[in-house]
Amino acid sequence: AQSVTQPDIHITVSEGASLELRCNYSYGATPYLFWYVQSPGQGLQLLLKYFSGDTLVQGIKGFEAEFKRSQSSFNLRKPSVHWSDAAEYFCAVAHPDRSQGNLIFGKGTKLSVKP
Amino acid sequence: KAGVTQTPRYLIKTRGQQVTLSCSPISGHRSVSWYQQTPGQGLQFLFEYFSETQRNKGNFPGRFSGRQFSNSRSEMNVSTLELGDSALYLCASSQRQGYEQYFGPGTRLTVT
Numbered sequence A: 001a002q003s004v005t006q007p008d009i010h011i012t013v014s015e016g017a018s019l020e021l022r023c024n025y026s027y028g029a030t031p032y033l034f035w036y037v038q039s040p041g042q043g044l045q046l047l048l049k050y051f052s053g054d055t056l057v058q059g060i061k062g063f064e065a066e067f068k069r070s071q072s073s074f075n076l077r078k079p080s081v082h083w084s085d086a087a088e089y090f091c092a093v094a095h096p097d098r099s100q101g102n103l104i105f106g107k108g109t110k111l112s113v114k115p
Numbered sequence B: 001k002a003g004v005t006q007t008p009r010y011l012i013k014t015r016g017q018q019v020t021l022s023c024s025p026i027s028g029h030r031s032v033s034w035y036q037q038t039p040g041q042g043l044q045f046l047f048e049y050f051s052e053t054q055r056n057k058g059n060f061p062g063r064f065s066g067r068q069f070s071n072s073r074s075e076m077n078v079s080t081l082e083l084g085d086s087a088l089y090l091c092a093s094s095q096r097q098g099y100e101q102y103f104g105p106g107t108r109l110t111v112t
Helices: none
Strands: A003-005 A010-014 A019-021 A024-026 A032-038 A044-050 A056-058 A064-068 A073-078 A087-094 A109-114 B005-007 B010-013 B019-024 B031-038 B042-050 B053-057 B064-068 B074-078 B087-094 B107-111
Touching (some): A003 A087, A010 A019, A024 A073, A032 A073, A044 A056, A044 A073, A073 A087, B005 B087, B010 B019, B019 B087, B019 B107, B031 B074, B042 B064, B042 B074, B053 B064
Parallel strands (some): A010 A109
Antiparallel strands (some): A003 A024, A019 A073, A032 A044, A032 A087, A056 A064, A064 A073, A087 A109, B005 B019, B019 B074, B031 B042, B031 B087, B042 B053, B064 B074, B087 B107
């Protein structure tokens, strides 16, 4: 079955520290990959996406993610976390056949930032 | 360019009633998808519309239905509401099927 696993439910980091959020997927083919962020009471904002090509992708707000086919992973990173990054982060996959456009989401990782 | 808009933002209904939620996609986007978000089940796909046709459907009962209009705006309907339907309902639009999706702020539905 297709699935996305975010092993960390909650992570706390100090402001200015680096961040890595883990995402692993189980999928028949190499899917399209996404990271979204959700602040309380709001919808999801797209941080970055991977369709093909360079396995290191840059996104908004200083985030980047690296696709590793051998590990079926798409981890999100940020070199220096800001207090405003506190939110919930969701990894998602979509079928590379664009006729199946639905996203499959992980359960999310809640990020808290210590001053 | 305006983002995805959803109305209403908050809704309180009673069990057994029905509800209609509305979504206006980003201008030029022709695909609209709907998701349900609950603390227990997380984000789950409901259905996807493209060019007024339902292209994909998630694993939800027939009480959940939707449609898309010629201007790409979409509505979803839930009939015979149950307590378990309480959730945040998110609409997302994309230029076409399979492209990155942009989400609206959601409609918070509470069923009492």
